[in-house]
Amino acid sequence: QKEVEQNSGPLSVPEGAIASLNCTYSDRGSQSFFWYRQYSGKSPELIMFIYSNGDKEDGRFTAQLNKASQYVSLLIRDSQPSDSATYLCAASGTYKYIFGTGTRLKVLA
Amino acid sequence: DGGITQSPKYLFRKEGQNVTLSCEQNLNHDAMYWYRQDPGQGLRLIYYSQIVNDFQKGDIAEGYSVSREKKESFPLTVTSAQKNPTAFYLCASSPQGGYTEAFFGQGTRLTVV
Numbered sequence: 453q454k455e456v457e458q459n460s461g462p463l464s465v466p467e468g469a470i471a472s473l474n475c476t477y478s479d480r481g482s483q484s485f486f487w488y489r490q491y492s493g494k495s496p497e498l499i500m501f502i503y504s505n506g507d508k509e510d511g512r513f514t515a516q517l518n519k520a521s522q523y524v525s526l527l528i529r530d531s532q533p534s535d536s537a538t539y540l541c542a543a544s545g546t547y548k549y550i551f552g553t554g555t556r557l558k559v560l561a
Numbered sequence: 562d563g564g565i566t567q568s569p570k571y572l573f574r575k576e577g578q579n580v581t582l583s584c585e586q587n588l589n590h591d592a593m594y595w596y597r598q599d600p601g602q603g604l605r606l607i608y609y610s611q612i613v614n615d616f617q618k619g620d621i622a623e624g625y626s627v628s629r630e631k632k633e634s635f636p637l638t639v640t641s642a643q644k645n646p647t648a649f650y651l652c653a654s655s656p657q658g659g660y661t662e663a664f665f666g667q668g669t670r671l672t673v674v
Contacts, residue, residue: 547617
C-alpha cells in the first residue's frame with residue numbers, strides 16, 4: 453500500500469514564528485508533490501507543488517523535497533493566525549494522488 | 562470564471578435512497594476525481610477518470626457509482642448499498658492526472674437522516 457505519512461498535530465507556533473510541516477512517502481516512483489491548506493469545513497486549496505530535489509519558495513512559503521530520504525516539507529515564515537488550518541501533503545501516483553491525513557497547525561496570537 | 566462546481570452544497574438522504582452529487586468543470590481538464598473525507602480524516606479516493614467514457618475504482622468504491630459521458634462532468638451516485646454515507650464529498654480535476662496539481666470544488670456535505 454503506497455502511503456503518505458504526516459504527524460496529525462496540532463502543531464502550535466507563536467505568531468511571527470516559522471512553522472515546519474513534514475511529510476514522508478513510501479512510493480519511490482512518485483514524481484510530484486503537493487501541499488494543500490484546508491480550513492475547517494472547506495475544501496483543500498493548493499499552496500505549492502514541487503517536482504525537483506531542493507527548495508522552492510513562493511512568498512512566505514518554502515517547499516523542500518529530498519527524494520533520497522523520501523521526505524517533503526513545508527516551511528511557513530512569519531506565521532499568521534490566518535494560517536491556522538490543516539495542511540495536507542500529497543504525492544503523485546499512477547494517474548492519481550496519494551494524500552496524507554494532514555497536520556493541524558495553530559498559530560497563536 | 563474557470564473552476565469546479567459541486568452541487569448541492571448540502572444534501573440529506575433517507576435510508577435506502579440513491580442520491581447523485583454533481584461535479585462540473587470548465588477548466589478543460591482531462592482527469593477528474595471523487596474523494597470522501599470523514600471528520601478528522603484525510604481524503605480517500607472513491608473513483609477517478611482520465612478520459613471521457615473511462616473511469617477506475619479507487620480505494621473505497623463499494624456503494625458508489627460514476628459516469629463520465631462528457632469531459633466537463635463527473636457525477637457521483639451514492640447508492641443504498643453504501644451503509645455509512647454521511648461524509649464530506651470532494652470533486653477534483655487535473656490537467657494531467659497525478660503529475661500536475663489538482664484543483665478542488667467546494668464540496669458536498671451529505672447527511673443520512
